[in-house]
Amino acid sequence: MDALSETLLDTKARETGPDIEDVFHAQYGRIARVIAGVIRDPARAEELAVEVMLKWSRTPKAQSENTGAWLYRAAVRAGLNELRHRTRRERHERLFSLVRKTPTPEELFAAREEQRRVDVVLGALDSRHAELLLLRGQGLSYEELASTLGLNPKSVGTFLSRAQQAFRKEYIRRYEGK
Amino acid sequence: MKGSDMQNVERWIEDLMERRLPGEEWRPDINSAFARFQRARLSKPPRSRAWLPVVVGALAGTASLAALPAGRTLAQRCVSACVAESSSLRQLFTESRSGSVPTNVFVKPGGRAMAPDFTLSDAFGRAVKLSDFRGTVVLLNFWATWCVPCRAEVPSLVDFQQAYGDRGVQVIGVSVDEDGWKSVKPFIEARHVNYPVMIGNADVARAFGGIESVPMTLIIDRSGRIAATHRGLYEKDEYESDVRAVLNE
Numbered sequence: 110m111d112a113l114s115e116t117l118l119d120t121k122a123r124e125t126g127p128d129i130e131d132v133f134h135a136q137y138g139r140i141a142r143v144i145a146g147v148i149r150d151p152a153r154a155e156e157l158a159v160e161v162m163l164k165w166s167r168t169p170k171a172q173s174e175n176t177g178a179w180l181y182r183a184a185v186r187a188g189l190n191e192l193r194h195r196t197r198r199e200r201h202e203r204l205f206s207l208v209r210k211t212p213t214p215e216e217l218f219a220a221r222e223e224q225r226r227v228d229v230v231l232g233a234l235d236s237r238h239a240e241l242l243l244l245r246g247q248g249l250s251y252e253e254l255a256s257t258l259g260l261n262p263k264s265v266g267t268f269l270s271r272a273q274q275a276f277r278k279e280y281i282r283r284y285e286g287k
Numbered sequence: 288m289k290g291s292d293m294q295n296v297e298r299w300i301e302d303l304m305e306r307r308l309p310g311e312e313w314r315p316d317i318n319s320a321f322a323r324f325q326r327a328r329l330s331k332p333p334r335s336r337a338w339l340p341v342v343v344g345a346l347a348g349t350a351s352l353a354a355l356p357a358g359r360t361l362a363q364r365c366v367s368a369c370v371a372e373s374s375s376l377r378q379l380f381t382e383s384r385s386g387s388v389p390t391n392v393f394v395k396p397g398g399r400a401m402a403p404d405f406t407l408s409d410a411f412g413r414a415v416k417l418s419d420f421r422g423t424v425v426l427l428n429f430w431a432t433w434c435v436p437c438r439a440e441v442p443s444l445v446d447f448q449q450a451y452g453d454r455g456v457q458v459i460g461v462s463v464d465e466d467g468w469k470s471v472k473p474f475i476e477a478r479h480v481n482y483p484v485m486i487g488n489a490d491v492a493r494a495f496g497g498i499e500s501v502p503m504t505l506i507i508d509r510s511g512r513i514a515a516t517h518r519g520l521y522e523k524d525e526y527e528s529d530v531r532a533v534l535n536e
Contacts, residue, residue: 128477129328130438133321141315146308155315159324166328227303246304270293277296 129166132176137162140184147188147231147243148195149224157187178257181249185240193232230279238272245269318439325435391517393529396536399512402427402505403494407461407485410472415459415483418511424533425507426458426526429487429498432470436520437502441478443523448482455509456530460484461491463501508533 140161145154161183165171171179231239237258244254254269255262394400402425406416417425428444430437448458459482464470467486475484492498495505499518506515506529514533517526 130321133324134317137317137320138315141320142309142313145313146304149307151309151313151315154309155320158315159320159327162320162324163327166324223303224307227307242300242304246301246307270297273293273296273300276300 133162136180140180143184143247144188148191161187181257185243189239192228196229196232226284233279234275238275241269241272393515402507402511402513405491409483409485420457421511422509423455423457427505428460429501429503431463431501432474434501440502445481458482461487463487506533
């Protein structure tokens with residue numbers, strides 16, 4: 110193929126927008142990981158990651174903006190939604206199960222109990238705060254956090270420490286105040 | 288709160304968040320996720336709040352189904368709905384059995400049949416004749432843009448052509464897309480396909496005994512005889528070793 114036709118093809122590829130298959134292969138793994146970090150359930154995370162990619166493929170606006178940032182945002186939100194549903198469900202289940210059964214000390218003090226508390230606290234926090242903490246936990250830099258969540262890069266530090274304080278407060282209120 | 292306390296809180300929270308992440312060894316299964324994604328994308332229309340047309344559509348659908356000849360089973364109706372979309376060409380090629388187990392038949396030099404010859408036009412309108420490639424080992428790939436495993440094969444075929452072109456190997460693609468270049472041209476341009484691609488026709492399909500499914504890939508030896516017939520996704524390692532075997536004959 111000569112240089113001219115190669116240039117023409119490149120121009121055409123740019124005009125027709127991103128190829129869905131390429132975007133899927135480039136982003137899916139990362140998205141699944143983000144969600145798994147939120148909900149701590151890799152198998153369910155894979156299902157939700159496919160749903161996020163589907164939503165992206167059906168949202169023309171999402172395809173015209175920064176794909177990576179849109180997907181991160183959508184992934185962490187999908188994870189948080191799942192977390193809130195799960196926490197609500199578990200609360201209902203516990204309300205009934207407590208009548209019949211008292212949790213064993215193992216169940217209470219298992220290592221995963223702490224992460225279950227984190228689930229509850231994250232679900233109770235303001236979404237912005239929870240998103241910020243979770244994405245920071247994924248190793249995103251201040252600049253990446255700013256572009257993903259649409260924040261002013263200069264205020265990311267302030268927002269983040271506010272989110273951390275909110276987390277701490279909520280955790281203490283629920284689990285250490287009693 | 289003092290600065291050191293703030294740092295402790297920051298560390299505590301970051302540590303909690305980090306411990307939620309799946310282990311480094313966890314690898315999401317991209318291929319099966321992509322297959323699920325494609326299935327959902329192509330089958331389930333976006334959810335809409337306009338439920339009225341859906342109800343009307345369902346009622347109309349029920350009425351038209353009831354009007355069909357009573358002898359037809361529901362299964363036949365489903366099949367006819369799929370086939371109705373396709374042209375007569377598509378009916379010669381049944382739909383991709385992407386879920387089926389691939390089969391590979393490798394024939395030793397003595398027992399090989401001649402590959403049927405054909406002449407088709409490539410994307411630039413140039414005539415490409417299979418028998419013109421005598422003296423080269425040909426990897427003949429029957430595929431379609433709508434077939435997920437076929438699409439998955441294309442990048443590795445491009446790499447393979449790049450690596451083996453100088454060693455006397457030629458990849459040739461024959462698409463069975465019924466809308467022809469309309470789907471195929473943008474696809475091969477976007478993926479910088481570096482081997483000739485043609486649009487198949489009913490005669491070619493018949494000559495090859497009817498293409499039961501795509502992808503289907505044949506390896507044709509230097510004298511134009513069929514050395515291997517592979518149905519389903521052909522992994523690069525596999526066809527690479529088959530082609531090497533033919534090259535070394």
